[in-house]
Amino acid sequence: MKRGGDQAAEPRRLIPALPFSSRTNTSSAFRLTAIWEAFRVATASLRANKLRTSLTLMGIVVGVTAVIAVVTIIKGLDKTVAQTFSSQGSTVFTISKNPQIIKSREEFVKFNKRKDVTHDDADAIARLCSACWRVGIAANAIETVKYADQKAENVRIRGVSPTTMFDIDGVTIDTGRIWTENEGESGQDICVIGTDMLKNLFNDASADRAMGQEIRIAGRPYRVVGVLEPLGSIFGFSRDNVVYIPYSTYQKAYGARRSLVVFIQVPAPEQLEVAEDQVRTVMHNRRGRTADDPDDEGFSLETQDVFLNLYGSATSNIYIVTIGVAAVSLVVGGIVVMNIMLVSVTERTKEIGIRKAIGARRKDILTQFLIEAVTVTAVGGAIGVATGFGLAYVISALIGFPLLISIASAVLGVGVSSIVGIVSGLWPAWRAAKLDPIEALRAE
Amino acid sequence: MSDVTLVESPVENVINPKTELNGHDPSKLISMRNIWKTYQMGTESVHALHGVSFDIPRGEYIAIIGPSGSGKSTLMNLIGCLDTPSQGEYWLNGKNVSEMDDDELARIRNQEVGFVFQTFNLLARATALHNVELPLIYGGVSSSQRHEMAKKALESVDLSERMMHKPNELSGGQRQRVAIARALVNHPSILLADEPTGALDTHTSMEIMDLFERLHSEGNTIIVVTHEADIAGRAHRVISIRDGQIEKDQRIR
Numbered sequence: 255m256k257r258g259g260d261q262a263a264e265p266r267r268l269i270p271a272l273p274f275s276s277r278t279n280t281s282s283a284f285r286l287t288a289i290w291e292a293f294r295v296a297t298a299s300l301r302a303n304k305l306r307t308s309l310t311l312m313g314i315v316v317g318v319t320a321v322i323a324v325v326t327i328i329k330g331l332d333k334t335v336a337q338t339f340s341s342q343g344s345t346v347f348t349i350s351k352n353p354q355i356i357k358s359r360e361e362f363v364k365f366n367k368r369k370d371v372t373h374d375d376a377d378a379i380a381r382l383c384s385a386c387w388r389v390g391i392a393a394n395a396i397e398t399v400k401y402a403d404q405k406a407e408n409v410r411i412r413g414v415s416p417t418t419m420f421d422i423d424g425v426t427i428d429t430g431r432i433w434t435e436n437e438g439e440s441g442q443d444i445c446v447i448g449t450d451m452l453k454n455l456f457n458d459a460s461a462d463r464a465m466g467q468e469i470r471i472a473g474r475p476y477r478v479v480g481v482l483e484p485l486g487s488i489f490g491f492s493r494d495n496v497v498y499i500p501y502s503t504y505q506k507a508y509g510a511r512r513s514l515v516v517f518i519q520v521p522a523p524e525q526l527e528v529a530e531d532q533v534r535t536v537m538h539n540r541r542g543r544t545a546d547d548p549d550d551e552g553f554s555l556e557t558q559d560v561f562l563n564l565y566g567s568a569t570s571n572i573y574i575v576t577i578g579v580a581a582v583s584l585v586v587g588g589i590v591v592m593n594i595m596l597v598s599v600t601e602r603t604k605e606i607g608i609r610k611a612i613g614a615r616r617k618d619i620l621t622q623f624l625i626e627a628v629t630v631t632a633v634g635g636a637i638g639v640a641t642g643f644g645l646a647y648v649i650s651a652l653i654g655f656p657l658l659i660s661i662a663s664a665v666l667g668v669g670v671s672s673i674v675g676i677v678s679g680l681w682p683a684w685r686a687a688k689l690d691p692i693e694a695l696r697a698e
Numbered sequence: 699m700s701d702v703t704l705v706e707s708p709v710e711n712v713i714n715p716k717t718e719l720n721g722h723d724p725s726k727l728i729s730m731r732n733i734w735k736t737y738q739m740g741t742e743s744v745h746a747l748h749g750v751s752f753d754i755p756r757g758e759y760i761a762i763i764g765p766s767g768s769g770k771s772t773l774m775n776l777i778g779c780l781d782t783p784s785q786g787e788y789w790l791n792g793k794n795v796s797e798m799d800d801d802e803l804a805r806i807r808n809q810e811v812g813f814v815f816q817t818f819n820l821l822a823r824a825t826a827l828h829n830v831e832l833p834l835i836y837g838g839v840s841s842s843q844r845h846e847m848a849k850k851a852l853e854s855v856d857l858s859e860r861m862m863h864k865p866n867e868l869s870g871g872q873r874q875r876v877a878i879a880r881a882l883v884n885h886p887s888i889l890l891a892d893e894p895t896g897a898l899d900t901h902t903s904m905e906i907m908d909l910f911e912r913l914h915s916e917g918n919t920i921i922v923v924t925h926e927a928d929i930a931g932r933a934h935r936v937i938s939i940r941d942g943q944i945e946k947d948q949r950i951r
Contacts, residue, residue: 291835298823608819611780612880613808613836615801691780695819 288618289625296626299598300633307630310594313587314634314674315641317580318667322642324576325663327649328569334655335565344523344558345387346422347530349375349537351513353554355564368552369541370513379516382536385529388519390419393504393512399451399497400470406454410496411471413504415439420446420498422517429461430480433500441502445469446480448494471497474507487654530555584670587634588678595627595682606686607694620687627679628672635671639664724792727887727919728754728777733786735772735942746772747783747942754921756887759914761930762923764939771892773939774923778813778890779806791887808837812881814891818873820865826852826876827861833884851879855909871902878909882918889913891922895929907932 300307348354352365373391380389395411414420417432433444447464456464461481468475476499485493499507501514520529537553599606606619614622643659650657735747746769754760764770775781776788779795782803788796791810798806812833813819820829830848839847852861855875865873874894881889891910895903911932914920922933930936931950938946 287835287838287841302823604819605821608821609832609836610804611778611807611813611819612833613804613884615804615836617801618804618836692775695780695815 288621292618292622292625293629295622296629299602299626300630306594310587310590310630311634311637313583313590314631314671315638317583317587318635318638318671319642319645320576320583321580322639322663322667323645323649324572326643326646326658326660327655328572329658329660330646330650330655331565331569333658335562345521345526346517346519347526347533347555347557349379349516349518349533350554350556353556354561364550365554368550371516371553373514375537375540376514376516378540379518379533379536383518383529383532385520385525385532386518387521387525388418388422388517390422390517391415391501391514392419392423392517393501393508393514395504395508397472399455401451401455401467404455404457406451406495408495409451409471411504412496412498413501413508414498415501419517422519425485425498426483427480428483430465430478432480438500439502441500441506443474443476443503444479444500445471445476446482446498447478448482448492448496449484450492450495451497452481469497471499472507476503526557584674587631587671588674591627591630591675592678592682594630595623595679596685598626599623599682599686602686603689603694603697606689607691607697610689610691611695616687619689620683623683623686624676624679627683628675631671631675631678632668635668638671639667642667725755726753726789727756727758727791728752729787729789730776731787733773733776733783733788735769735776735781736784745942747776750786750939750942750944752937752944752947754888754919757914757917757919759910759920759932759934760922761933761936762921762939763925763927763930763936764945765925768939769942770923770925770939772942774890774892774921777888777921778811779803804836808833809884810887812878812884812886812889814874814877814881814889814894816893816896818865818870818877818897820873820876820880822865825862825864826857826868826879829865829876830880830883833880837884847883848879851883852876854882855879869902870898871905874898874902874906875909878906878913882913887919889918889920891920893924893926894922895924895926903929 349371351368351371352362356362356365376389376391379386383389392412392414394413396408397411399406399409399411412423414423415438416435417438420426420432427446428449430446432446433442437444447469449461451469452459452461452464455469456467464478464481467478469478470476476497482494482496482498487493505512518529518533520526534551534555537555538551541552606614609619609622643657643664647657730753731751733747733750734745737744737746750769750773762770762773772781776783777790779790779798780803782788782798783796786796787794790806793806793810795803795806807813820826821832824832827845827848830851831844834844834847849858849861852858855878857872857875857879860868860872860876865876868876874897878889881891889910894910895906898906907929910920910922920933922929924930934951935949936946937944938948
């Protein structure tokens with residue numbers, strides 16, 4: 255026996271033993287090391303199964319893409335809407351026979367029983383409402399406009415009076431002039447055109463080129479006296495596809511027996527309530543209630559809030575639907591992740607056995623598989639954020655509204671999908687963690 | 699190698715299984731007293747081990763032999779702290795292992811036991827270096843130290859040229875040497891090898907056994923579980939297991 259009696263002495267070691275202090279078993283450095291190892295293993299195993307990984311990602315990607323795209327688009331629209339309506343702002347309200355939004359056939363029948371709103375009503379309001387600043391009337395028609403062999407379709411023909419309606423509408427003259435009140439009241443065939451007319455009728459020529467030219471609306475000739483500054487578009491609809499004509503001229507072309515809309519502007523939003531009360535009183539005194547419907551006021555008083563409310567309820571519905579779609583997709587994605595993780599745990603039973611044999615504790619294995627699940631879903635979330643922004647970018651470019659990339663929604667997208675990963679990875683990871691090392695080593 | 703004569707051991711190795719340990723005897727690296735392992739098979743209790751007792755001092759080179767079904771694998775799992783006995787006391791390097799829970803056992807396996815398996819059990823997707831680093835990762839050794847230690851361990855089994863190779867790029871003998879490096883890297887108290895040459899050809903088997911011999915001469919305690927007589931013959935002491943009991947405990951060198 256060559257080693258003799260020195261066996262009980264400290265054996266010579268292959269490698270000098272580490273001093274105990276250099277082992278950092280319980281420190282946070284150890285947790286970081288273990289987490290880093292888990293992350294390495296996770297990414298390696300995800301790379302090794304590319305097809306499976308990408309299929310697993312799909313559910314998460316779809317859900318996050320939907321949310322990010324919708325949130326981004328709606329944020330962009332919100333900004334557009336806010337800018338658009340602030341040009342007229344909350345200082346304008348209208349009196350009309352019918353409200354701008356009719357919700358049912360019954361309403362339509364009811365509103366049609368009302369008396370028409372007339373020029374006289376507008377005059378009375380202008381005379382009697384002391385809180386009102388500007389009062390005007392307007393009526394709209396949609397027509398095809400022609401110049402030589404060019405034509406523009408679906409143009410909004412807006413008959414207005416007096417010329418202060420330009421101010422109420424928030425439009426300004428770029429070239430030329432507005433008609434004079436005399437020209438307007440005498441019903442001359444003159445017009446002020448939006449910039450789309452330059453593009454569609456005058457081959458994008460300069461505004462000067464259009465001055466004095468005669469365009470034809472529904473067969474009637476109108477002389478161009480001014481061109482408006484461009485306003486841009488909203489929801490893909492151009493706000494410059496418009497021709498303003500004097501209201502008297504409008505009556506000649508489209509008949510006098512039409513209800514019109516009275517526009518009233520106050521100097522500041524604070525006066526809105528007072529002005530509305532005064533206008534209501536004027537209208538009530540002039541016409542009383544609708545004959546056979548004492549509950550009805552007999553006219554509709556509306557502010558831009560009507561649009562904003564409609565827009566708000568529409569977008570909130572879109573939000574709800576999208577969140578529903580996303581929730582379903584994330585739940586399905588989570589189930590897929592759980593399924594794949596269970597497969598992964600079964601496939602890697604041997605590996606788990608090896609790791610346990612050389613000293614991995616339950617929480618090491620648990621962490622490893624949890625991190626693997628979270629890595630899949632977080633990557634899915636990140637891809638979803640990217641494709642969501644991409645989709646929103648394409649749509650915003652097509653429709654024409656600003657793209658607002660929100661860091662918060664990106665963080666939320668990745669965060670929520672990571673939580674899905676934790677939730678769906680927990681059970682498979684726990685199964686892996688409590689595997690018996692002997693059994694696990696026996697697996698093939 | 700086949701004509702090893704097994705000499706009956708001196709009396710020193712025979713332990714009365716009824717002897718209770720009064721605390722741990724520090725001169726013994728391993729002390730097992732009256733170890734039972736019982737499995738419940740339906741309504742029947744099967745005793746894989748009944749009443750096994752032995753001591754292993756530091757620096758010894760031991761073979762555990764026995765036919766399949768003898769309880770030798772069960773004993774190996776107990777020695778390697780993969781399992782705990784149903785009854786009895788097991789002290790490893792001054793620690794009472796028989797009463798430890800899962801995580802404490804994992805800790806002991808990490809610090810005190812170096813496993814070498816028949817089928818190597820390397821992680822297929824990891825390089826040799828990473829495989830060897832693995833016990834250090836679970837042992838909480840910092841990354842720079844880990845690299846250094848793993849490299850040294852691979853050098854000590856003559857694999858410094860193959861550190862960045864994955865297992866499928868290595869021969870069987872090389873894989874087993876990676877596994878041995880992994881077993882040694884954490885400076886365990888025991889190197890526990892389960893049929894370490896079972897998947898290797900004769901020539902490579904001899905190389906691996908030579909390596910064990912060298913590691914033993916360098917002071918490591920080595921326990922080889924095998925059913926091959928010539929592998930067992932390389933050890934200095936042989937414990938034969940049959941029917942869950944120690945049949946023979948012999949010193950052969």
